[in-house]
Amino acid sequence: MIWIVPFIAAAFLASGLALAYVIGGAAVLSFVISDNTRYLAVLPQKVFSQISVFSLLAMPLFILAGELMNRGGVTKSLIDLSMALIGRLRGGLGHVNIMTSVFFAGISGSAVADAAALSNTLVPAMRERGYTAEYAGAITAASSIIGPIVPPSIILIFYGALMQTSVAALFVAGILPGLLLAVALFAVNGFFAWRDDHPRVEKGEAPNLLSALFAALPALCLPLVIVGGIVLGWMTPTEAASVAVGAAIVASFFYSPLTASDVWESFSRTAVLTGSIFMILCAVAAFGHLAALERIPQAIAGLVDQMGLGPVGFLIVMNILFIFAGMVMDVPVALALLVPLLAPVALANGADPVHLGIVICFNLCIGLVSPPLGGCLLIVSTVTGVDYWRLARAVMPFVFAEIIVLGVLVFTPEISLWLPRTLGLWK
Numbered sequence: 512m513i514w515i516v517p518f519i520a521a522a523f524l525a526s527g528l529a530l531a532y533v534i535g536g537a538a539v540l541s542f543v544i545s546d547n548t549r550y551l552a553v554l555p556q557k558v559f560s561q562i563s564v565f566s567l568l569a570m571p572l573f574i575l576a577g578e579l580m581n582r583g584g585v586t587k588s589l590i591d592l593s594m595a596l597i598g599r600l601r602g603g604l605g606h607v608n609i610m611t612s613v614f615f616a617g618i619s620g621s622a623v624a625d626a627a628a629l630s631n632t633l634v635p636a637m638r639e640r641g642y643t644a645e646y647a648g649a650i651t652a653a654s655s656i657i658g659p660i661v662p663p664s665i666i667l668i669f670y671g672a673l674m675q676t677s678v679a680a681l682f683v684a685g686i687l688p689g690l691l692l693a694v695a696l697f698a699v700n701g702f703f704a705w706r707d708d709h710p711r712v713e714k715g716e717a718p719n720l721l722s723a724l725f726a727a728l729p730a731l732c733l734p735l736v737i738v739g740g741i742v743l744g745w746m747t748p749t750e751a752a753s754v755a756v757g758a759a760i761v762a763s764f765f766y767s768p769l770t771a772s773d774v775w776e777s778f779s780r781t782a783v784l785t786g787s788i789f790m791i792l793c794a795v796a797a798f799g800h801l802a803a804l805e806r807i808p809q810a811i812a813g814l815v816d817q818m819g820l821g822p823v824g825f826l827i828v829m830n831i832l833f834i835f836a837g838m839v840m841d842v843p844v845a846l847a848l849l850v851p852l853l854a855p856v857a858l859a860n861g862a863d864p865v866h867l868g869i870v871i872c873f874n875l876c877i878g879l880v881s882p883p884l885g886g887c888l889l890i891v892s893t894v895t896g897v898d899y900w901r902l903a904r905a906v907m908p909f910v911f912a913e914i915i916v917l918g919v920l921v922f923t924p925e926i927s928l929w930l931p932r933t934l935g936l937w938k
Contacts, residue, residue, distance in 0.1 A: 534848070535794030538801050547804055558796045562789055567672045571785040572752030573663045576733070578777035579759040580618045585730040585766055586628050588723075589614040592731075595723040598712035602704025604637045605650050607712075609696045612654035614727070616661035616689060617734025618759075622879050626655035626887040630894035640710050645905035646703070648897045652887045653909030654696055656876040659842070661689035663737050663755065666842050666875070668748070669788070670868045673850050678748040679741045680865050680937040684927045686738075688869055688920055695912045703908075729762040742934050788843050795847035825860055826921055829853050830874050834914075837878020841886070845875050865937050866924040873920060877913050880906055 542551050593610035600606050608629060615625050629651045637647035659666045662682035671678040703709065737755055740746035746754060763769045769777075832853070836845040850871065857867055879887040882903040892899040920926055931937035 532794070534791070534844075535797050538794065538797035541801055542797075545801070547801065550800070550804060554797055554800060557800045558793045560796075562792050562796075567668065569663075569678065569747075569749040569752040570665055570668045570788065571781055572749070572756055573665060573668070574621075574784050575777060575781040576663075576752065576755035576759045577618060577621055577624055578780050579756065579763060579769065579774070580730070580733065581624055581628060582763075582767075582769060582773040582777060585618065585727075585762065586611075586615070586632055588727040588730055588766060590632060591718045591723040592727040594712060594716075595718045595720040598717045599714065600701075600704075601711050602700050602709035603712040604633065604640055604642065605646075605700040605704060605709060606697060608633050608637070608647075608650050609654040609657075609693055609700065612657045613661065613689070613693050614731065616658040617663075617737075618730060621665060622655040622658045622876060622887050623890055625658045626652055626890045627894060629655070630891045634891070634895050642709065643905075644895060644897045645901050648891045648895050648902045649905035649909060650696070650700060652880045652885070652891045652902070652906055653913070654693070655887045656879055656913070657689050657692055659876050660685045660692060660869075660873055662686065662734065662741075663748075663752070664872070666846065666872050667868060669843055669846055670850065670872055673846065674854055674864055674868065676864045676868055677936065680931040681868050682738065682741060682748065683931045683934060683936055684865050684869050685872075687926050687930055688873060688916070691919070691926065692873075692913065692916050695916045696909060699909055699912045726765075729765040733758050733762060742936070791843055791847055795851070798848065823922075826857060826862060826870070829857060830870065830917065830921060833871055833874040834877060834881075837875040838881045838884060840878075842872075842875045842879065845878070846871070863924060863928060865931060866920075866927045869927040870917070870920055873917055877910060877917065880913075881910055 539551070539554075542548055589611050590607065593607040593614065594603075597603065597606045597610055611629060611633065612625055615628065630648070634644070634647045634651055638644055658664075662685055664682065664685055667681040667685060668678055670676065671681050733755060736758055737751045740751045740754065741748060760769065833845065833849065836849055840848075854864075854867060854871070858864060879885055882888065882900070885903070888899060888902055888906065891897070892902050928937065
């Protein structure tokens with residue numbers, strides 16, 4: 512009777528309920544329909560065990576650090592540094608957009624925050640320089656997904672809590688894939704700059720490198736504190752997150768000191784985001800309990816054996832499923848729903864949990880810039896006023912490059928695993 516869950520969920524979704532209520536309500540009703548009501552007595556224990564994970568404490572703290580830095584005026588300093596470094600290249604502002612996303616990734620860890628910040632600043636500047644509004648919005652959206660891959664990453668913490676995998680190893684494992692993604696986007700922008708004769712930043716317009724670097728140092732120190740403290744063993748990810756909050760407050764004094772209103776908005780936004788994620792986790796715990804009772808992971812594993820997919824074949828099929836899920840679901844929802852069902856099968860087939868986490872999170876982030884419901888596309892379209900479907904069409908070359916990078920990561924696990932193994936964070 513487990514097959515009835517999607518139909519119940521669809522009915523709830525059509526009623527306009529919040530997604531956490533849809534998942535949780537469908538799961539509880541499915542207990543009744545599948546004659547598993549007697550197991551509901553242990554559901555509260557299952558829910559609390561799902562959220563009582565030490566590594567999850569880092570999530571609200573990293574969200575708060577990102578919110579404080581976003582309101583502390585760091586964006587301009589990062590843009591100036593990027594302009595000084597690569598603005599003189601052909602298609603300079605496109606390259607600056609990508610480079611700023613790389614720097615921004617080490618601060619916020621959020622694709623949506625990156626997309627919103629750069630849509631307000633770089634997109635108007637690119638349009639003034641002669642770039643089309645669609646292209647400026649597309650490159651902003653495409654580069655924003657570097658944020659959830661490079662540490663600190665909220666979704667990697669989420670995955671680590673779900674799969675009981677080292678968050679420190681996941682953080683370090685995301686560095687090279689994030690940089691590889693940036694290189695791929697640089698290449699695509701370089702091609703369009705050559706084809707469409709995009710302008711470069713003139714010599715007098717680019718900031719002085721030393722002064723730009725000095726101004727950006729407080730912001731650049733934040734990811735160094737986070738990653739360095741974790742790698743050197745001085746801090747756990749949760750402790751690093753608390754240090755990041757303090758560093759974000761100190762760094763803001765170098766740019767635009769935080770007002771009481773800024774701090775209140777940061778705490779409010781953090782509470783809302785954290786609460787929504789934990790509600791989803793609680794709802795998914797109910798669904799996971801039912802899935803375990805109905806032995807769904809074992810059924811999937813048996814199907815994989817019957818089809819003769821093998822480790823690589825199953826990983827490819829799983830990636831296809833996650834890409835489609837990322838197109839229509841929020842990343843935390845897709846992670847919480849699909850990872851407990853599919854990841855154990857992949858691990859049983861020989862996948863490495865850290866490599867699997869990077870691949871899954873990278874995969875779902877591509878969904879943020881893919882129609883029909885790409886979250887970052889919606890943000891950029893709303894902020895810039897560019898028609899959503901024109902923006903979706905313009906972003907497709909970048910999405911294609913990101914899918915190629917995903918394929919490289921799938922077939923070359925060492926790109927993700929070399930750094931954490933070298934630093935002794937993973938076997």
